[in-house]
Amino acid sequence: MTGPEVYRRRQAALAAKMTAGLAVTVAIMIVATGIGAVDIPPRTVLVILARAVSGRQLFPSWPVDPSFVTIMLQLRLPRVLLAALVGASLGLAGAAMQGFLRNPMADPYITGVSSGAALGATIAIVAGVPVIGWWSGSVPVFAFAGAVAALSLVLFLGRVNGTLAVVPLILAGVAVSSLLSAVVSLMMVLHEPRLEQVFFWLMGGFSGRGWTEAGVVAGYLLVCGFVLMGQAVPLNALALGDDDARSLGVDVRRSQYLVLGASAVLTAAAVSESGLIGFVGLVVPHMARLVVGPDHRFLLPASGLGGAALMVLADLVARLAMRPAEIPVGVITALVGGPFFLYLLHRTRRAGAGWASR
Amino acid sequence: MSDEIVYRLHGVSFSYPDAPVPAVTEVSAHVVAGEMIALIGPNGAGKSTLLGLLGGLAKPAKGQLEFLGRPVSQWLSRERAQAIAMIRPELDSAFPLTVFDVVALGRVPYLGRWGRLTHEDVRVVFEALEAAGLAGMESRLVATLSQGERQRAVLARALAQKPRVLLLDEPIAHLDLAYQLDTLRRLSALAAEGVTVIAALHDINLAAQFFNRIWLLSDGRLVGDGPPASVIDGPTVARVFHVDVSVWVDPLTRRPQVSIPAR
Structure with missing residues (x-):
């Protein structure tokens, strides 16, 4: 077999893996939609979904309990969708940030976006603003504004002679993050009556969220995902360094701002609607790299899919583990993500070849 | 081989921001398609900077630098990357x-x-x-x-x-003798096909053996430009590199070779 044939066969295998990943993610979402205080069988979930999407009474012979329809369309489905969208956003943004910063330890929160969102949300909660909603004066809007403000500060501090440099950017992110986190802690101590509310927001979760939140995140994911996919090839070239990328015809500065801007805005949107959910943006790109390799044309969508599947599962555990009480999703992702990341680290060290292998 | 002019440099100068002296000063030269040029000179003489200018990664502060009849800075980066390949030894x-x-x-x-x-x-x-x-x-x-x-x-x-042009920064720096020869032979073969090869080298002897034209840089100035025999002589090398050397002629290739007496 000649080299080009091997290459084509490998591309076909990658495409098959992506398709399988999509199928598994959708299956997880359907099952997760059915499970809860009231269990709905997956087939009924599909029937309700088909009827809702088509607007017609499809499969008329299939009996459906009307209360199932309400539970599914108003509570479960938007929640599962939001979890999937937030997970996809964090996974995608994480993969893009790791590629852009050429650092496998990077995550979407490294730009200070998360701590900015946390401060914005804390201010809003302390001021007595409703936690859910998208109109001006709701917690997500405050969180988003905080995230954008923190990002601007980090970008301003991380520039050297007008261009972005990796190390100053990371340092500025770390510094701004710890500063803002300290302010959040201070506000929590000073406003004890609201402490629990702030704490639960910080741990992240999807309870009580609905179609509006899912719609907001979907919009950002669509636009930012499009921008990031267009930067997959520049990200591949940037893996070798700025100078090499430039000599390959990549407009490095434009790519830097597009990748950083799109990932940060995407992260800000996800965090504002769901709180701080850790480890997904860090771990998922590594898992995706194990499966599809380092080529960002495949890595970015694979990280999105992986993030979606993982987050839906994490939310399922959060809903079920201590029924009827809910555990914040951020606790689950950290509990699972931390050890898994250590396992990856161990595995890679044993393999002895960079950060993973195909 | 065509004698199409690939590069036309006229009084090209470049300074890094905040640097007290320019890195490249008033370099003028013509380069014809298929030429093989070795860029030699001490550390900090401006070899890498000149390669960066030729590759369009930086813009000359003064002077004109034309690539295929058009200022190199006017080339779209994508178009330029289809015509000029640059490599550094690290990967x-x-x-x-x-x-x-x-x-x-x-x-x-x-x-x-x-x-x-x-x-x-x-x-x-x-x-x-x-x-x-x-x-x-x-x-x-x-x-x-x-x-x-x-x-x-x-x-x-x-x-x-x-590419039409291959710019190389220290392409044989970390290689053993066999790989050095292997690389230089591949570059010669490329030049014979009409690709212009410009390489910054530390090894003056290999430069003299394999390249038909030498550019000698000293403090950012092009102080020597021509075939090895006309550029590499004892007093010049001694002056530019601040070492005493003896230059002799390889009897087989008639190329100048530099020996450094250990004293």
């Missing part, structure tokens, strides 16, 4: 890239928005792997390559760009 990545991944990056200047490699792109990549002596190694992880193989992967990436 490192934070992620586990294969040899194929690295060489395929040479096709970046030709790819569409979503980066799909066409059949033609894939064919060119494998041709480049073959030409650089890496046939059958496309699935190896770069991290597992020897230094010599790594440098050939970098060369293959440049070949996949199908």
